[in-house]
Amino acid sequence: MLPIDAALPAHPMQCPHCDLELGLPALQAGQLARCPRCNDVLCRIPLHATDSTLAYALAAMIFLCLSFAFPLLGMTVEGVHQQITIFSSAEILFHEDFVLIADLLLLVLLFTPALFLAATFYVYLALRLNARWPGLRAAAQLAASSRPWMMVDVFALAILVSMIKLASLAEIHFGLSFWSLLLFSLSLTKTASLVDKHWLNFKLAQLYGDDPTQPWTDGEQSCPACDKRNPKDARRCVRCAHRLSTRRPHSLQLTVGLLLTAAILYIPANLYPIMLTESLRSSEASTILEGVVIMWNIGSYPIALIIFIASVLVPIAKFAALSLLCIAAQLRKGAGETVSARRYTQLYRVTELIGRWSMVDVFVVAILVALVRMGKIMSVYPGVAALSFTGVVVFTMLAAMSFDIRLIWDKRVNKENPAHD
């Protein structure tokens, strides 16, 4: 059977980021379309859409299994050898009463990637075979929305940081799972980059016999989940039952609430130690900033910079950016503000993208705690700040997700185009 055509014919759509109703021109494989108003990406058409996605998803599934099956890292100090797997790291954190971090580790390294890959493989295989299998819409939704909760690449960076930290103190061995984890990270990132929500919705609509190229009629709204056009007054999508509302209810209050929670957690995250190191010579507890200073003083400048950017700069930048966006959504501005709204949209995209990289330091602590357990020779224990800092990262990510970027456009577009609601 021939693979389905990756190209999309010309069709109308509504920009999910600024609500602009527009006619998308025909797009060929490899092309990308941006919204003329907010400049956000509307649709990215992959080359060989189904075949390459299936191949990368399958490869990622194999590397996922290999990453969990073998030892990840080992170290030798004064003749004592120690090695860990990803599961044993989670188990050790669990026994150290850091259940939240242990669960999060398994969520972002195993459960979400496994679900994402299974859902992606299922949907793309159904499209490839032109088969109307059950649950395709739910699987497509899952594949399109799980990206922020997969952090295999962040974990791979954390392994490298931990190894450089330990290099002067012990002999380090990379296990088979370390190499498969690198390949898992690359193939997972590639698969995620191939999954395009709008493309998927369009092809699924065609699979079910809908014609998404029909012109818009007045008084229609697009479903944010499946792109189906519904009557303006409909409460739920006629196709997928997703709740339709012009704007997400109480989105601004929710964002502010989550942001405040993160800001409160940021105080203990910086005041208390994130990690305690015990060795024959000394025993010391270090906060995030002290950790940066220690690495800087011993000449590990790249590590000091990575931790400083990920743990100090990124969270502060996220607080500032999200606060600014909340204020901008609340302020009433007149016409001619499209340029600033476009800047705010860009700021929001960057905020969404960088948030997960803050987890680097928490993962470094998780790896060191699991690996460096040699009794009196040298041992590392997690500090309470690791927990509060995890809370900071999770709550700022949720705050960014709950923010409805269309609020920025409402106040700035209404006067320009009164017909646009």
Ligand SMILES: [Zn+2]
């Ligand atoms: Zn737009």
Ligand SMILES: [Zn+2]
């Ligand atoms: Zn829908």
